[in-house]
Amino acid sequence: MNRTLISYLLSFALLAASPLVLNRFWLEVLNSVGLYAILALSLNVILGNAGLYNMGHAAFYAVGAYCAAILNTQLDIPILWSLPICGLVAAAAGALVCRPIIHLRGDYLLIVTVGVGEILRIALVNDIFGLTGGPNGIFGIDRPFLFGYKIRKPHEFLYLIWGFVAMTVFLFYRLRNSRFGRALDYLREDEVAAEGSGINTGRTKLMAFAIGAAWAGMAGALYASKMTIISPESFTFWESVLIFIIVIIGGSGNITGVLLGAFLIIGLPEFLRAYVGEFANARMWFFGLAMMIMMIFRTQGILPPGPRFFRLPKAGKEVSS
Amino acid sequence: MNLLRVEGMTKRFGGLVAVNDVSFSVDEGEVVGLIGPNGAGKTTVFNLITGNYIPDQGQVLFDGASIKGLRTHKIVDAGIARTFQTIRLFQKMSVLENVLAGQHCRMTTGIFGAFLQSPKARAEEQAALDLALEELEFVGLRHEANNLASNLSYGNQRLLEIARALATKPRLLILDEPAGGMNHQETDALLELIRKLRDRGITVFLIEHDMSLVMQACDKLVVLEYGCKIAEGDPESVKNNPKVIEAYLGPDDDEE
Numbered sequence: 005m006n007r008t009l010i011s012y013l014l015s016f017a018l019l020a021a022s023p024l025v026l027n028r029f030w031l032e033v034l035n036s037v038g039l040y041a042i043l044a045l046s047l048n049v050i051l052g053n054a055g056l057y058n059m060g061h062a063a064f065y066a067v068g069a070y071c072a073a074i075l076n077t078q079l080d081i082p083i084l085w086s087l088p089i090c091g092l093v094a095a096a097a098g099a100l101v102c103r104p105i106i107h108l109r110g111d112y113l114l115i116v117t118v119g120v121g122e123i124l125r126i127a128l129v130n131d132i133f134g135l136t137g138g139p140n141g142i143f144g145i146d147r148p149f150l151f152g153y154k155i156r157k158p159h160e161f162l163y164l165i166w167g168f169v170a171m172t173v174f175l176f177y178r179l180r181n182s183r184f185g186r187a188l189d190y191l192r193e194d195e196v197a198a199e200g201s202g203i204n205t206g207r208t209k210l211m212a213f214a215i216g217a218a219w220a221g222m223a224g225a226l227y228a229s230k231m232t233i234i235s236p237e238s239f240t241f242w243e244s245v246l247i248f249i250i251v252i253i254g255g256s257g258n259i260t261g262v263l264l265g266a267f268l269i270i271g272l273p274e275f276l277r278a279y280v281g282e283f284a285n286a287r288m289w290f291f292g293l294a295m296m297i298m299m300i301f302r303t304q305g306i307l308p309p310g311p312r313f314f315r316l317p318k319a320g321k322e323v324s325s
Numbered sequence: 326m327n328l329l330r331v332e333g334m335t336k337r338f339g340g341l342v343a344v345n346d347v348s349f350s351v352d353e354g355e356v357v358g359l360i361g362p363n364g365a366g367k368t369t370v371f372n373l374i375t376g377n378y379i380p381d382q383g384q385v386l387f388d389g390a391s392i393k394g395l396r397t398h399k400i401v402d403a404g405i406a407r408t409f410q411t412i413r414l415f416q417k418m419s420v421l422e423n424v425l426a427g428q429h430c431r432m433t434t435g436i437f438g439a440f441l442q443s444p445k446a447r448a449e450e451q452a453a454l455d456l457a458l459e460e461l462e463f464v465g466l467r468h469e470a471n472n473l474a475s476n477l478s479y480g481n482q483r484l485l486e487i488a489r490a491l492a493t494k495p496r497l498l499i500l501d502e503p504a505g506g507m508n509h510q511e512t513d514a515l516l517e518l519i520r521k522l523r524d525r526g527i528t529v530f531l532i533e534h535d536m537s538l539v540m541q542a543c544d545k546l547v548v549l550e551y552g553c554k555i556a557e558g559d560p561e562s563v564k565n566n567p568k569v570i571e572a573y574l575g576p577d578d579d580e581e
């Protein structure tokens with residue numbers, strides 16, 4: 005069988021067994037890594053695959069979280085039921101934001117998405133439509149129920165969150181090896197050539213934003229039910245930057261690389277804090293230094309994606325010459 | 326029957342009139358050459374046809390219907406595919422992936438289709454792969470399928486662009502200086518390829534500086550100079566047209 009698949013199965017098996025050896029703290033760290041993994045995988049579709057510099061991804065995370073919180077606290081809709089709705093609402097938000105800025109490139113797009121993220125956060129602080137609870141946010145959000153079983157403890161969330169990560173990895177691998185996934189690559193490599201090869205680049209960008217936003221929205225819903233309280237503070241510019249860094253450091257476009265990035269950027273600082281002491285304050289140093297080293301020695305990230313090679317029938321050899 | 330008709334097409338870039346009131350037509354099944362000195366506006370004509378630019382004035386008709394103002398991918402979908410003067414491949418992707426790009430507009434699987442991987446989606450994917458391999462075979466690059474596009478020689482990169490364009494199943498294939506950067510042997514092979522394209526029933530419209538290739542390959546020539554059409558007709562008559570000779574060789578000194 006294929007090596008990647010085996011390493012994935014082994015890693016997920018290790019994660020599944022981790023509650024046997026890890027204490028509450030480390031399980032919470034793993035949960036945090038998992039949530040950021042979902043966020044980074046979703047941004048990876050936009051940033052890594054399509055090459056669109058979105059540095060306002062926390063906005064879609066917030067849309068999903070608030071959507072779940074409002075549906076749950078006002079209409080009593082269970083969190084897991086609301087998951088698809090949150091995904092759709094965030095996707096709509098993604099498409100809506102993307103529509104007017106679709107022609108922007110690189111740095112311009114980056115600046116506008118930073119602006120979008122900030123506008124949304126400020127709207128939340130100002131209690132938009134009287135639904136978001138202002139700076140205090142929304143509290144009293146239900147825990148998720150799975151088959152009538154209430155998910156509450158860290159290890160229970162571990163299974164929920166990492167189950168979701170596993171599903172995301174599975175689906176996104178399929179996406180990458182599909183017509184749509186290739187279209188994203190063409191778009192990133194050369195937009196003019198992509199359009200000239202018959203690809204609707206505008207629509208492809210829109211879909212990339214919609215899919216990325218949908219998954220960030222669902223991550224938001226999971227987050228809301230895990231915390232039971234959400235506020236605008238959880239969705240600051242810094243969150244967007246963090247997700248962006250995970251994708252870039254891990255290896256833009258490569259799913260395994262992005263997962264590795266989530267462990268490094270979210271998990272490693274906790275590890276250092278616990279074992280190297282006094283590291284808490286050096287977190288920023290760590291990021292800055294890591295970024296600098298990467299930008300000098302490995303601009304494509306730790307694990308960049310490669311081209312897809314196809315297993316071909318043998319016919320070609322005989323015909324040549 | 327005119328497959329492509331350009332009527333009174335004009336394009337200005339600021340003060341420069343890059344294409345000036347140009348009209349011509351390309352018949353189904355023909356190989357037509359667009360020639361003229363550097364900067365005459367040939368590439369601009371191509372860009373106007375493929376929707377990269379929109380004409381300031383004039384009409385572009387494909388198969389009797391106006392395609393003016395359509396987005397490029399719509400025009401590709403309608404049946405016009407192109408290659409670029411400065412090679413525009415997806416350099417970091419494999420040769421086969423490059424050709425698959427052309428199949429995109431003939432496929433339908435969307436995001437949910439990709440998630441579910443239904444038998445229909447798988448069959449479509451397989452068919453696209455098969456067709457891409459066939460087109461690679463056609464241009465003679467089958468054995469490079471899993472190589473990176475950037476590893477190909479200049480001449481082979483041009484062929485790969487043709488294969489990618491062919492994968493869109495075009496009725497009209499537009500080639501911008503396909504022999505650029507090719508050696509003698511490669512140019513000969515290209516001439517052979519153009520003939521094979523005609524045999525497949527694909528209409529070819531090409532820009533080329535290699536006169537020997539143009540004379541051998543084309544049924545008809547259109548000549549541009551400073552954005553204006555100065556001649557149109559079969560290669561022999563165009564070759565002997567005084568205006569064309571002057572455009573290429575400069576004004577005749579003997580007349581002083």
Ligand SMILES: Nc1ncnc2c1ncn2[C@@H]1O[C@H](COP(=O)(O)OP(=O)(O)O)[C@@H](O)[C@H]1O
Nearest residue numbers: 338341343361362363364365366367368369370
């Ligand atoms: N996008 C553009 N903006 C401004 N000028 C352009 C542009 N594209 C082409 N031109 C100008 O139009 C003229 C015709 O160019 P082009 O069509 O590329 O010539 P050819 O392909 O015949 O060598 C040239 O003078 C060129 O500088």
Ligand SMILES: [Mg+2]
Nearest residue numbers: 367368369410
């Ligand atoms: Mg040119």
